[in-house]
Amino acid sequence: MSLAYITEKQLAISAVRRACLLTSSVFNKLVKNETLVKGDKSPVTVADYSAQAVISTMLHRAYPDDLIIGEEDASDLRTESDSVSSLRNRIVELANEALTAELGIGDIAEWGIGPGSEQNANQLLDAIDRGSYEGGRNGRMWTIDPIDGTKGFLRGEQYAVCLALIVDAQVQVGVLGCPNLPWDWLKPDGDKGCLFVAVRGQGAQQMKLSGADSAPLTMPPYTPSTFNFLESVEAAHSSHSTTSQISTIMGLTQSPIRMDSQAKYGCLVRGDGGAYVRMPTGVGYQEKIWDHATGSLLVTESGGIITDSRGLPLDFGLGRTLGENYGIIATVSDAHAELLDAVQRVVKED
Ligand SMILES: Nc1ncnc2c1ncn2[C@@H]1O[C@H](COP(=O)(O)O)[C@@H](O)[C@H]1OP(=O)(O)O
Ligand SMILES: [Mg+2]
Numbered sequence: 001m002s003l004a005y006i007t008e009k010q011l012a013i014s015a016v017r018r019a020c021l022l023t024s025s026v027f028n029k030l031v032k033n034e035t036l037v038k039g040d041k042s043p044v045t046v047a048d049y050s051a052q053a054v055i056s057t058m059l060h061r062a063y064p065d066d067l068i069i070g071e072e073d074a075s076d077l078r079t080e081s082d083s084v085s086s087l088r089n090r091i092v093e094l095a096n097e098a099l100t101a102e103l104g105i106g107d108i109a110e111w112g113i114g115p116g117s118e119q120n121a122n123q124l125l126d127a128i129d130r131g132s133y134e135g136g137r138n139g140r141m142w143t144i145d146p147i148d149g150t151k152g153f154l155r156g157e158q159y160a161v162c163l164a165l166i167v168d169a170q171v172q173v174g175v176l177g178c179p180n181l182p183w184d185w186l187k188p189d190g191d192k193g194c195l196f197v198a199v200r201g202q203g204a205q206q207m208k209l210s211g212a213d214s215a216p217l218t219m220p221p222y223t224p225s226t227f228n229f230l231e232s233v234e235a236a237h238s239s240h241s242t243t244s245q246i247s248t249i250m251g252l253t254q255s256p257i258r259m260d261s262q263a264k265y266g267c268l269v270r271g272d273g274g275a276y277v278r279m280p281t282g283v284g285y286q287e288k289i290w291d292h293a294t295g296s297l298l299v300t301e302s303g304g305i306i307t308d309s310r311g312l313p314l315d316f317g318l319g320r321t322l323g324e325n326y327g328i329i330a331t332v333s334d335a336h337a338e339l340l341d342a343v344q345r346v347v348k349e350d
């Protein structure tokens, strides 16, 4: 067994697990004034902030020189008002609850966790803001989406805690925690809580969020009669009509599965859906690296191919966004050429 990135992998699993416990516990108690609306009109909750604080604190303790690209920043939490200070207190309380929880399998106290690891408000706000790195082509950087699919989280549906290590623009380690994802997609009322892990060159695996059982992941081969798409719930994030046109060209009969967040990548690599298709809605949105870093490694490590809609590889070396990549298509290797061809025919017609 290869030992490359063994510590980074374990650290990422530990950090994502702690963050997932935090987000699930918040959901049951979330009250209205614990959600803010950001400058781009998207929601952010105390759970997003505290999860980023926890993950960033652990990364910094383990690898003080590594850079971090996190979705959230703490500027809205640094102003002085009664409502902001109660929000801040709640974030400090939640982050410390997660950091100080007893050590579990694979946890290491030097990562700043376990009893006695409390951080004060300034330390936690600084940890959130350590995620402000601009990114680039060279060096080691982690990317965090503390809650991907915040809208799904608020609806009580799918969301994911996402963490990836990028070295010289290549994703090397990716961990995805999906607290609301059924272990078996066909048994929605069965056990929930899945963790997906990939290390470049070492394959991908799925485990229960709560335990150590792990199963290697290989995407099933292309079978046109059962092939279906995974796409966003939010029509503003991904063009539903484009996916439907692609589906018609490919002669597919199955309806798409709509789901928020990178949980779509988890469902893709374990075979719940045949392809993840994300076509722009025409508003000039540039995809963020934290929305696809972990998912892209899961795909390539389980026998799939991921490109943009022109067949170009995703470029994680351009900063905080995927820059000029246009749309995203991910599927098992033997279906990719046909899917890409259908996508290009639809794009040409538009
Ligand atoms: N116009 C857009 N096009 C594509 N993705 C978007 C757009 N606006 C926001 N997003 C991002 O899509 C991701 C969720 O994807 P999905 O809909 O597949 O669950 C979120 O990270 C969200 O970012 P943000 O966190 O800033 O809201
Ligand atoms: Mg997010």
Ligand SMILES: [Mg+2]
Residues within 6 Å of the ligand: 145, 147, 148, 149, 290, 291
């Ligand atoms: Mg996101």
Ligand SMILES: [Mg+2]
Residues within 6 Å of the ligand: 042, 043, 071, 150
């Ligand atoms: Mg967001």
